[in-house]
Amino acid sequence: MADKNEILAGLAEIVNEETGLEVEEVQSDKSFTEDLDIDSISMMTIVVNAEEKFDVKIPDEEVKNLTTVGDAVDFIANAQG
Amino acid sequence: MTRRLVITGLGATTPIGGDVDTLWANALAGTPGAKTLEHDWVEKYELPVTFAGEVSVEPAEVLAKPETRRMDRSTQLGMVAARQAWADAGLPRPKDEGYDLDPERVAVSFATGIGGVWTLLDSWDTLRERGPRRVMPMTVPMLMPNGAAGAISLDLGAQGGARTAVSACASGVEALDMALEMLRKGDVDVVLAGGTEAAIHPLPMAAFASLQALSKRNDDPGAASRPYDRDRDGFVMGEGAGALVVETEEHAKARGATIYAELAGAAVTSDAHHITAPDPEALGASRALRRALESAGAELSDVTHVNAHATSTPVGDKPEYYALKSVFGDHLENICVSATKSQTGHLLGAAGAVESVLTVKALRERRAPVTINLDHPDPEMPLDVVTGTPRELGDKQQVALCNSFGFGGHNAVAAFRTY
Numbered sequence: 001m002a003d004k005n006e007i008l009a010g011l012a013e014i015v016n017e018e019t020g021l022e023v024e025e026v027q028s029d030k031s032f033t034e035d036l037d038i039d040s041i042s043m044m045t046i047v048v049n050a051e052e053k054f055d056v057k058i059p060d061e062e063v064k065n066l067t068t069v070g071d072a073v074d075f076i077a078n079a080q081g
Numbered sequence: 082m083t084r085r086l087v088i089t090g091l092g093a094t095t096p097i098g099g100d101v102d103t104l105w106a107n108a109l110a111g112t113p114g115a116k117t118l119e120h121d122w123v124e125k126y127e128l129p130v131t132f133a134g135e136v137s138v139e140p141a142e143v144l145a146k147p148e149t150r151r152m153d154r155s156t157q158l159g160m161v162a163a164r165q166a167w168a169d170a171g172l173p174r175p176k177d178e179g180y181d182l183d184p185e186r187v188a189v190s191f192a193t194g195i196g197g198v199w200t201l202l203d204s205w206d207t208l209r210e211r212g213p214r215r216v217m218p219m220t221v222p223m224l225m226p227n228g229a230a231g232a233i234s235l236d237l238g239a240q241g242g243a244r245t246a247v248s249a250c251a252s253g254v255e256a257l258d259m260a261l262e263m264l265r266k267g268d269v270d271v272v273l274a275g276g277t278e279a280a281i282h283p284l285p286m287a288a289f290a291s292l293q294a295l296s297k298r299n300d301d302p303g304a305a306s307r308p309y310d311r312d313r314d315g316f317v318m319g320e321g322a323g324a325l326v327v328e329t330e331e332h333a334k335a336r337g338a339t340i341y342a343e344l345a346g347a348a349v350t351s352d353a354h355h356i357t358a359p360d361p362e363a364l365g366a367s368r369a370l371r372r373a374l375e376s377a378g379a380e381l382s383d384v385t386h387v388n389a390h391a392t393s394t395p396v397g398d399k400p401e402y403y404a405l406k407s408v409f410g411d412h413l414e415n416i417c418v419s420a421t422k423s424q425t426g427h428l429l430g431a432a433g434a435v436e437s438v439l440t441v442k443a444l445r446e447r448r449a450p451v452t453i454n455l456d457h458p459d460p461e462m463p464l465d466v467v468t469g470t471p472r473e474l475g476d477k478q479q480v481a482l483c484n485s486f487g488f489g490g491h492n493a494v495a496a497f498r499t500y
Contacts, residue, residue: 020147044218051214 002080007054007073014049015069018042028070036069056080086264086345087500089338090170090326091438092162092275095425096319099138100165104435105442108421108450109471113303115317115426122283130295132302133281134319134426151219152232153197158322158431159229159277160236163191166324167237167273171338175238188241188269189234190260191324192252192276194430194487196226199282229277229322241269249487250392251349252276253323253433257495258347260327261376270332275324276434286318292357294394306427307454308391308398308420309462316392319426323434325441342444343498345480346377352490359400359486366404369492370482374408377496379480381412386449386474386481388440391420392427401484402462417472418464419443420452433485437495440483444499447474 002010012026019042032038038046043066047058050072056079058066066072091101096114098104107114114134123131140157141149149157173180200223207215222228227245234243242263246255253276260274289295296315298305306317327344334340350372352365359366374381387405391398406413421439428435443449449472458466483495 018147018150020145041218048214048217 002054004073004077007076008069010053011050011069011072014046014053018045018049026069028068028073030069031067032069050076054080084265084267085330085343086261086327087330087333087340088325088342088344088441088497089328089333089340090166090172091341091441092165092169092324093322093435093438094136094138094140094158094161095321095428095435096134096137097424099136101169101438101442104438108424108439109448111451111453112424113306113453114319114424115302115305117302118281126283126287128283128286129290130286130297131299132305132317133286134317135281136321151223153200153223153228154279155193155197155277156223156229156232158279158320159191159275160232162275162277162322162324163233163273164236166275166326170326172271172326174236182271184238184240186241186270187237187239188263188272189230189237189239189243190246190256190263190272190274191230191233191243192246192256192430192434193226193229194247194249194252194278195280195285197224197228198280198285200224202282202284233273237273239273248491248493249489250427250429250432251485251487251491251493252430253435254347254437254483254485254493254495255349255491256434257325257327257344257437258349258493261344261347264327264329271326271328273324274327275322276431277322278429278431279320280429281318281320289318296393304454306393306423308389308393308423308452309459309464309466310455311457311459313393313395313398315394316422317426319428321425321428321435322431323438325434325437340500342441343500344495345379345498346373346375346496348372348376348494350492352492354490356490357488359397360490361400363400363404363407365490366401366484366486366492367407369494370404370408373482373494373496377480377498379496379498381409383480384409384416384482385479386440386443387416387418388436388443388481388483389418389420390484390486392422399462401486402464405464414465416465417449417467419450419467421450423453423455433483433493436485437483440481440497443474444479444481444497447476448472449474
């Protein structure tokens with residue numbers, strides 16, 4: 001179990017590993033595609049790494065609904081429930 | 082009219098240097114690149130061969146971290162060499178200010194022998210140990226043999242074609258043959274050509290050892306690669322990449338580029354004799370030599386230097402000698418031969434590319450690099466091998482050849498001329 005700030009910080013680390021973006025740039029209101037320029041392959045890599053890190057399942061059909069970093073944080077928080 | 086083609090940029094990352102200047106200095110000095118491997122897998126799998134020539138500069142020291150995560154090691158090494166060559170040629174990349182190339186007239190011809198073998202086998206381990214969800218989405222583009230050509234075309238903005246020669250240890254020179262074809266056809270003006278290999282992984286190490294192709298001189302890795310020596314017992318596995326910018330003379334002159342040498346000709350033949358053993362009569366290799374000279378419009382007497390394939394296997398070195406003897410006859414005694422695998426080890430699909438870089442340097446600097454470990458020359462191969470100190474090649478206009486032969490019966494020869 002992690003609170004949303006911890007999830008955000010963990011997610012930022014995963015994004016940094018995959019893309020080289022600074023962790024400070026990975027904010028809740030940022031869009032993965034529009035703001036962070038993350039393509040679908042990187043997105044899947046981030047999802048798979050997040051599943052492992054937070055011990056949750058993120059179904060493939062759910063990934064398209066994760067527009068912003070905040071959406072992903074909320075999904076992971078709920079999934080950890 | 083045949084377009085004249087020239088070399089304007091060089092790049093390399095090898096066991097004896099992470100850039101062309103270091104490689105060249107070490108090739109002149111005579112520096113063995115093979116070392117005992119420090120990886121735990123050597124002992125874990127009880128590999129019969131415990132040494133190899135790893136690159137002297139890790140690609141992770143040169144490339145950005147997110148780049149390395151999306152590239153197999155073979156593509157990483159290829160990218161390092163390609164960017165060096167491109168920068169050396171003074172050519173711009175798409176995002177550079179003042180970018181003035183027509184991207185549709187720029188192509189890539191980048192070879193490999195095996196491709197992304199680390200990615201393939203790591204992903205298989207991941208699947209078995211952690212399940213399909215953990216198999217990364219970049220697995221396929223990383224393991225495919227055209228991965229390096231594709232990634233380099235993306236990096237340089239080359240839209241005129243990105244081709245991959247896959248002909249085992251002949252791949253690196255076959256990439257130059259492909260580049261020459263593309264340029265002579267007239268479709269493009271500039272080709273980034275080269276080859277890469279990163280196969281120092283326990284499986285290929287075990288497989289080549291099983292084939293009795295590798296030297297087992299575990300107690301003295303630096304002395305293991307000894308082409309033409311009486312006591313040679315196999316090749317030394319190496320990794321690395323080489324890259325050459327080939328362009329039309331017209332294009333190079335128009336942009337005021339420094340021209341190192343002419344890519345005068347190239348040729349590829351196949352033995353149709355045996356899948357791994359060279360034809361003992363070396364007919365295919367001889368045909369490749371003759372065709373390359375014909376392609377270059379060169380006379381036998383123009384040739385002063387050969388960078389030989391010479392891998393240091395008991396059966397491989399001799400047929401290359403027969404081929405040279407049958408083509409050059411008495412003139413062979415006027416040709417100095419360098420077997421630089423004695424220093425670099427055998428870079429498989431990158432070998433011909435790195436050795437072409439060395440051949441171009443030899444013509445440009447007018448000096449042939451040395452061959453090491455030739456303590457007892459095999460009397461059955463009476464060649465003028467450069468040992469001890471580099472050989473001065475003299476001022477006259479001359480031609481040098483780079484030979485590469487590979488499993489599958491592939492023969493490839495590139496001919497370079499002083500410019």
